[in-house]
Amino acid sequence: MEFAKIVFWVAVVWGFLVLTPLLFLFDKIGVQDPPAITHPGFYYGFVTVGLAFQTVFLVIARDPVRMRPMMVPAMIEKFSYATTVVVLYMQARMKPPDLVFAGTDGLLGVLFAVAWVKTRAF
Numbered sequence: 598m599e600f601a602k603i604v605f606w607v608a609v610v611w612g613f614l615v616l617t618p619l620l621f622l623f624d625k626i627g628v629q630d631p632p633a634i635t636h637p638g639f640y641y642g643f644v645t646v647g648l649a650f651q652t653v654f655l656v657i658a659r660d661p662v663r664m665r666p667m668m669v670p671a672m673i674e675k676f677s678y679a680t681t682v683v684v685l686y687m688q689a690r691m692k693p694p695d696l697v698f699a700g701t702d703g704l705l706g707v708l709f710a711v712a713w714v715k716t717r718a719f
Contacts, residue, residue, distance in 0.1 A: 605654045613648070679700070
């Protein structure tokens with residue numbers, strides 16, 4: 598159970614550190630990595646849903662055994678983003694640095710799966 602707590606707390610901290618700055622970088626992203634973002638609703642929607650999901654990780658971290666069923670949607674969240682970025686990269690629609698975030702989410706997804714297995718015994 599301690600493993601699951603640590604993994605989900607790490608995910609909470611990482612998520613807030615990576616996603617929160619995006620709320621203030623909308624215009625700068627378009628300048629540094631053209632073309633400019635043309636659909637702010639999609640952009641801010643992604644960021645705010647991502648931030649909302651950090652609260653899911655927080656709830657799981659506080660009581661992993663009781664919240665074990667929520668680990669499945671947490672894994673889906675991590676693996677779906679990682680897979681999407683890899684596919685877009687393979688289509689030459691994303692750049693190599695973007696794979697860092699996909700790799701981090703993929704790793705967290707694997708750790709979430711391990712936490713899910715480890716909490717089964719309790």
